Structures are given as C-alpha cells and as structure tokens.
Amino acid sequence: MVDLEALSQAIGDLNETRVLALLNDFVATNPDREEAQQVVNACQRGMTLVGDLYETGEYFVGDLIFAGELLNNAINILKPVIGGENNSKVGSIVLGTVQGDLHDIGKNIFKSMIEAAGFEAYDLGHDVTPGAFVEMVRKVKPQVVGMSGVLTLALDSMKAVIEELVGAGLRDSVKIIIGGNPVSKVACEQIGADAFTTNAAEGVKLCQGWVR
Amino acid sequence: MSGQSLLQERIQLFNDAVRMKKTHRIPQVSNFWTWKILDSEYKLSEALFDYNKMEKVMCDFHERYQFDGYLDLGTRNPVKVTSALGGNQYLVDDEKEVLNIHDQVFMEAEEYPELAQNPVKFLWTKILPRKYKKMTEAGALESFKNTTNEMLAFAEYNTKITKKFTDEYQVPEMLNIYGGGVILHPFEMLFNFLRGIKGLSIDIRKSKETLMEAMDAMYEMFVKPSVLALEGKTPETAAFDMYSALLAHSILSTKQFGEIYWPILKKVIDKLVETNKTMYIFSESTMMRFCEFFQEVPKGHLVIHTELDDIFELRKKLPNVCLAGGMPADLLGKADVKTCVDYAKKLLDELGRDGGFIFSQNKMMSFRYDCKRENLLAVSDFVRNYRL
Numbered sequence: 001m002v003d004l005e006a007l008s009q010a011i012g013d014l015n016e017t018r019v020l021a022l023l024n025d026f027v028a029t030n031p032d033r034e035e036a037q038q039v040v041n042a043c044q045r046g047m048t049l050v051g052d053l054y055e056t057g058e059y060f061v062g063d064l065i066f067a068g069e070l071l072n073n074a075i076n077i078l079k080p081v082i083g084g085e086n087n088s089k090v091g092s093i094v095l096g097t098v099q100g101d102l103h104d105i106g107k108n109i110f111k112s113m114i115e116a117a118g119f120e121a122y123d124l125g126h127d128v129t130p131g132a133f134v135e136m137v138r139k140v141k142p143q144v145v146g147m148s149g150v151l152t153l154a155l156d157s158m159k160a161v162i163e164e165l166v167g168a169g170l171r172d173s174v175k176i177i178i179g180g181n182p183v184s185k186v187a188c189e190q191i192g193a194d195a196f197t198t199n200a201a202e203g204v205k206l207c208q209g210w211v212r
Numbered sequence: 213m214s215g216q217s218l219l220q221e222r223i224q225l226f227n228d229a230v231r232m233k234k235t236h237r238i239p240q241v242s243n244f245w246t247w248k249i250l251d252s253e254y255k256l257s258e259a260l261f262d263y264n265k266m267e268k269v270m271c272d273f274h275e276r277y278q279f280d281g282y283l284d285l286g287t288r289n290p291v292k293v294t295s296a297l298g299g300n301q302y303l304v305d306d307e308k309e310v311l312n313i314h315d316q317v318f319m320e321a322e323e324y325p326e327l328a329q330n331p332v333k334f335l336w337t338k339i340l341p342r343k344y345k346k347m348t349e350a351g352a353l354e355s356f357k358n359t360t361n362e363m364l365a366f367a368e369y370n371t372k373i374t375k376k377f378t379d380e381y382q383v384p385e386m387l388n389i390y391g392g393g394v395i396l397h398p399f400e401m402l403f404n405f406l407r408g409i410k411g412l413s414i415d416i417r418k419s420k421e422t423l424m425e426a427m428d429a430m431y432e433m434f435v436k437p438s439v440l441a442l443e444g445k446t447p448e449t450a451a452f453d454m455y456s457a458l459l460a461h462s463i464l465s466t467k468q469f470g471e472i473y474w475p476i477l478k479k480v481i482d483k484l485v486e487t488n489k490t491m492y493i494f495s496e497s498t499m500m501r502f503c504e505f506f507q508e509v510p511k512g513h514l515v516i517h518t519e520l521d522d523i524f525e526l527r528k529k530l531p532n533v534c535l536a537g538g539m540p541a542d543l544l545g546k547a548d549v550k551t552c553v554d555y556a557k558k559l560l561d562e563l564g565r566d567g568g569f570i571f572s573q574n575k576m577m578s579f580r581y582d583c584k585r586e587n588l589l590a591v592s593d594f595v596r597n598y599r600l
C-alpha cells in the first residue's frame with residue numbers, strides 16, 4: 001500500500017513527478033476498491049494542504065490552477081481501480097460563471113477544490129443564462145448552486161438567476177453561494193444568496209457545512 | 213498659469229504628479245472603456261464597427277466630462293481588424309451590452325525553444341496562421357488585402373483621434389500605440405496571446421527554464437527597442453514617456469513575481485531612472501503583494517494605477533510611487549451624487565495633499581451599471597475645480 005501521508009504531502013508540495021510515481025506504483029499492485037478509495041481521500045487531503053498554503057500567501061492563483069490539473073491527472077490514473085460508479089459523493093453542486101461574463105479562472109479553481117472535497121460538480125461553463133441554471137437544477141436536484149463572476153455586471157446576472165429559481169419554485173430546494181471578486185456581504189443580501197466568498201477554500205468549507 | 217496652453221498645463225500636472233510634487237489641482241484620467249458607448253446615442257456594435265461614430269462618442273464624452281487624459285480613445289478593441297482576418301476573439305452583444313473576449317491559446321509548452329530561437333519567425337509562421345484561419349484558406353490574398361486596409365483604417369483613426377485630442381481639446385497622449393512608448397512584458401504576451409492562463413500556470417512549474425529563455429528572447433526582440441528609445445526625446449504632446457499594462461502578475465505569488473516577472477520589469481525601470489523618464493503602469497487586480505519590489509525604485513518615475521488595492525494603504529507602503537485610481541465603480545454606479553462627491557473629496561484630501569496622486573476610476577468602466585451620468589458629471593466637475 002502506498003504511503004498515504006507522503007502522497008498527501010506530495011500533492012500539497014505540487015510535486016507532480018512524485019505524485020504520479022506513487023500513484024502508478026499503487027495502481028500496478030492491483031489494489032481493491034477500498035484501498036483505492038483511501039488513496040483518493042489522501043489526494044483530497046493534499047488539496048486541503050494546497051488551500052492552506054494559498055491562505056498563507058505561499059501559493060497563488062497559478063498554483064491553484066496547477067493543483068487542479070494535478071488532481072485531475074491523479075484521479076485519471078486511479079480511475080481503473082476506483083471502479084465505475086463512485087457512490088461516495090458527499091453532495092452535489094451546479095456551478096457556472098454567470099451570463100455576460102467569460103472569466104472562468106476562479107470558477108475552475110473552485111470546481112477542482114469542491115470536487116476534491118468529494119462533491120459531484122455539474123459545471124455549466126461560462127456566460128451561463130439563468131434558464132440554463134434553472135434547467136440543470138431541475139434535472140439533477142443539487143444541494144448547492146454556485147455562481148461565479150468577476151465583472152461588475154455579474155452581480156445583476158446572479159440576481160437574475162435567483163429570480164428565475166424563485167419563479168420556478170426551486171429556490172428553497174437549494175443553498176446558493178456566490179464567488180468572484182465583486183461579491184460582498186451587501187451584494188449577497190441584495191442578490192438573495194445564502195453565502196458569498198472571494199476565497200475558494202472558504203467556499204468549500206461553507207458547502208461542506210450545508211451537506212453535513 | 214499665464215502663457216501656458218491648457219495642453220502644457222495638463223502635461224505639467226501629470227509630470228508634477230509622477231515626480232511626487234504638490235499640484236494646485238489633481239489631474240484626472242478616464243478609465244472609461246465601453247461605458248462611453250453606452251453613455252452615447254449608439255449601440256456597442258455601431259460604434260465599434262464605425263470609426264466616425266466612435267470618434268463622435270469620444271468627442272461627446274470629452275466635451276461632457278473633460279478629463280485631463282484618456283486610457284482609451286476608442287482604440288482598445290480593434291474589432292474590425294481582427295474580424296477581417298477571421299480571428300473571432302471579439303463578440304459584440306448589443307442586447308446584453310457586453311463585448312466578449314475569449315482566452316487566447318495558440319501555442320504549446322513544447323514550443324518555447326522554437327519561440328526563443330526566433331520570436332518574430334515563430335509568430336509569423338506558427339501563431340498568426342493558427343490565430344487567423346483565413347491566412348491559410350483559399351482567398352488568403354484577398355483577406356490579407358482586406359486586413360491591410362482595415363489596419364490602415366484603424367491606424368488612421370488612431371492618428372486622427374489622438375491629434376484631435378492634443379490639438380483641439382488640448383489633452384495629452386497617455387499612450388501612443390504607434391510611437392513606441394508602450395511596452396508589454398513578455399510574460400503578459402504569453403498570458404494574453406500565446407499560452408493562456410491555464411497553460412502558463414502549468415508552465416511556471418513544468419517548463420520554467422524554457423519559459424524564461426523564451427521571455428529573454430522576446431525581451432530582446434520586442435521590448436528592448438522601446439527601452440533604448442528612452443534615450444531619445446518623448447513627443448511633446450505626451451503625458452508620460454512610457455506606458456505598460458499589467459494583468460498577468462495576478463496569477464503569481466510574491467516569490468514567483470520576483471523570479472519570473474520582476475527581472476525584466478526592473479530592466480525597464482532602471483532605464484527609466486537612468487534617463488530620468490516616467491512610466492504609467494496600468495495594473496489590474498492587486499499590487500500590494502509586490503510592494504517590496506517597487507519600494508526600491510527611486511522616487512518620481514512611476515505611476516501605478518491600482519484596481520483592487522486599498523489605495524490609502526498602498527500610499528503608506530509606496531511613498532515613492534505616484535498612485536492613480538481610487539474612485540470605485542461601486543459608488544459611481546449605485547450611490548447618489550453626494551456620496552460620490554464626498555468620497556472623491558476624501559481621495560483628493562488624503563492622497564492629493566502632498567502630491568503624487570492622479571484621480572481615476574478603479575475598474576475599467578465597461579457596463580451600464582458601472583456608472584450613472586449624473587454621478588460622473590458631478591464628480592469630474594468637483595475634481596476639476598477643487599483646490600487643495
């Protein structure tokens with residue numbers, strides 16, 4: 001069995017060579033699904049380390065993007081041994097950058113971190129219309145809706161999404177979190193979201209609190 | 213100010229500000245982009261695709277608000293030039309009133325050595341054909357002709373509007389995209405046009421050496437000529453000797469900035485200091501994280517236009533650098549006239565008192581609710597007439 005501690009640390013250090021070596025060796029031992037799940041969890045703990053280092057200023061946006069890619073690669077290596085249906089998801093979130101806004105860096109970072117935390121993320125991409133949010137919520141019935149945007153106009157687009165969710169009778173079935181630079185406490189209240197953050201790691205914690 | 217034209221007065225104001233001298237009033241720079249069009253009689257697409265209309269937008273805007281300088285004269289998004297070449301990076305949406313731009317990724321990490329070997333050749337033979345599909349299709353010659361015409365038309369508009377502003381309105385140039393004077397850090401070129409944000413973030417960790425070599429080659433080819441030109445004279449109609457926009461620093465940690473970004477920027481700044489020239493740095497996102505680097509720059513050569521920093525804090529950290537910005541889009545777009553003017557007064561009093569401040573907006577003003585006309589009228593009027 002692979003040294004789980006070392007694996008988490010290698011992810012935290014963003015040491016790709018080491019992560020891939022550890023995982024390839026592990027997969028070659030033909031592990032069972034339970035072992036594989038422990039390794040996935042270790043990877044997720046590594047992402048928490050990355051989030052912590054981001055908060056201290058040691059890592060910045062580029063490092064978070066790299067961490068997201070690294071985790072993606074790690075999960076891809078593990079896929080054959082995790083087994084097809086992974087039913088250990090802790091919750092689900094519908095996610096997108098709102099209409100009129102094409103800035104998706106922050107959204108993508110949050111997506112990799114929330115996935116690392118064990119959520120199923122339904123990513124609608126960028127420039128997402130209120131209608132598309134509503135349709136997806138109706139379809140997959142998530143616990144959380146996450147909206148991202150960095151343009152000032154994103155706040156109006158976020159409001160429009162919530163209005164449509166209300167209109168469709170779906171507002172009370174979900175928690176809504178907004179993120180991206182212009183969000184604030186005031187904006188959050190005006191828009192009618194449940195939480196806001198400009199820090200992806202904090203957003204993950206808020207979502208975890210909701211599905212507990 | 214007897215005997216001095218308004219143009220000279222404005223240039224003097226900007227120069228005193230960057231030299232950290234006290235000025236009798238605080239100069240103001242417009243950080244208005246597509247909002248200008250929304251404030252006019254035209255739709256976005258009408259102005260962006262018609263230089264006569266764009267000119268009218270600019271002139272009306274100036275006559276209404278009378279800024280001392282403009283970061284954009286309607287030249288930021290050359291929509292017509294790029295669409296003639298089949299590069300559809302700009303999408304204009306009149307209904308939602310936005311201009312959409314996609315991330316530009318036209319190069320692979322493996323290609324850094326080739327870029328380093330001959331940047332110009334690489335751009336012409338590899339990047340342009342990938343970016344502008346029409347260059348490789350049947351009828352390429354025809355589209356080249358069209359594009360050349362569009363480029364000439366754009367250059368003509370640029371010259372015309374700049375001249376109109378300097379001669380008729382007595383407004384100095386902030387940047388002259390055809391006169392040298394504008395530099396783009398190689399890391400910005402990679403971020404904005406070549407590798408995209410995700411690619412570059414990965415390269416920093418996986419291909420740092422080849423990335424740095426390519427940046428050095430790009431510096432020699434594209435940046436150094438402008439740096440050497442600092443030894444010459446700057447046009448008499450310009451407010452600053454050099455202009456640069458920073459946004460790619462927004463992905464770097466402080467340590468990475470020191471290793472990857474600062475060395476080239478420092479070469480530019482050293483030359484500015486050596487030749488006693490000035491540079492306006494338009495900085496998106498935050499700068500506070502990089503204060504330690506800018507603190508060592510001798511006083512009186514740089515303006516930093518900040519977006520997300522607490523400008524009052526930044527002032528304390530950087531007593532050697534002139535700051536621009538400060539007026540929040542949040543207030544201009546959502547608050548009432550009194551709140552806006554009160555805040556403008558606070559900025560002038562606290563940051564302008566001892567010199568080293570240029571009044572401007574924090575965000576690139578782009579969307580309808582970024583500003584209300586009555587607020588902007590009141591604020592620009594107030595700033596123009598306020599004496600410290």
Ligand code: B12
Nearest residue numbers: 102103104106146148151152179180181198200203575576
């Ligand atoms: C990079 C960038 C671009 C890139 C975008 C590439 C991309 N794929 O995203 C490019 C160059 C293409 C671009 C284009 C434009 N841009 Co731009 N851009 C930026 C810049 C410099 C950084 C944005 C960014 O990615 N930040 C880093 C991320 C990581 O931060 P973040 O989004 O806040 O995310 C963090 C948290 O908030 C959180 N988070 C984010 N989302 C979510 C969601 C949830 C649910 C949760 C929990 C958390 C969370 O997690 C992240 C990590 O902690 C900003 C400056 C700024 N201050 O933001 C300007 C900025 C946003 N751009 C601006 C403008 C004007 C434009 C253009 C219109 C320019 C033009 N005229 O040509 C176009 C518009 C295109 C469009 N319609 O969207 C202006 C907007 C001004 C305004 N009035 O709103 C800004 C503010 C710059 C400025 N100086 O004013 N831009």
